[in-house]
Amino acid sequence: MKKHQIRIVGGHYRRTVIPVPEGDHLRPTPDRVRETLFNWLTHFWGADFQDRQVLDLFAGTGALGFEAASRGAGRVQLVERAPAALSALRALQSRLQAPAVDVHAGDALAYLQAQARATYDLILLDPPFGDPWMARLWPLLPRALQHGGLLYLEADASAAAPEGWQLLRQGRAGQVHYHLFLFAAAQENMNNGLMHNRETA
Structure with missing residues (x-):
């Protein structure tokens, strides 16, 4: 594997090479962390990715978002503003x-x-490390995420969520701490397999 390449680890686009553009300080989610995340999602969603609506903010290489599309997500919105990363995202979307x-530029x-x-x-949230992004993002996330939806977060330290969020899973790989949160969790939702909530959207 070349230094500036990663691969999609599962699903329809499995083994597709994703180039990592230089110059935008990108930090792609490692393969084994993505595999862990999608094992978590498979558990909570009962392996049902069909029709799931996914938002990948700070998309970077698009590794997380394209992984979701590879598993069958119904819609994956990538948001990125760095020019080199945007160009690479559009090229990959076209190639696949x-x-x-x-892909949204913004x-x-x-x-x-x-x-x-x-x-x-x-x-899916993998913001640049070393900047207090989450203080600004937490209040805005309910504008996009359904009640009972999931938030994946990568950070340079273990993250605590405000009231209304429940930590489901967390792990660490080197300097990267990764978390899966449930928005506005209710215990009965968890006991019933969580995320079958579209009828309430």
Whole structure:
């Protein structure tokens, strides 16, 4: 494997090479962390990715979002503002002819602020380390994420969520701490297999 390449680890696009552009300080989620995340999602969703609406903010290489599309997610919205990363995302979307994937050029905060309705089942968050992004993002996430939806977060330290969020899983790989949160969790939702909540959206 070349230094500036990663691969999709599962699903329809498995083993597809994703180039990592230089110059945008990208930090792709390691293969084994992505595999762990999607094992978690498979557990909580009962292996049902069909029709799931996924938002990948700070998309970077698109590794997380394309992994979701590879597993059968119905819609994957990638949000990125760095020019080199945007170009690479669009090239990969075109190469894969991935109809579920859409690439949006813009700022993550502005994208959340523009949401008129919470439609997403999963938000993937891998913001740049060393910046207090989450203090600004937590209040905006309910504009996009459905009640009972999931949030995946990578950070440079163990993260604590505000009231209304429940930590389901967490792990660490080197300097990367990764977490899976449930939004507005109710115990009965967890006991019933969680995420079958579209009828309430």
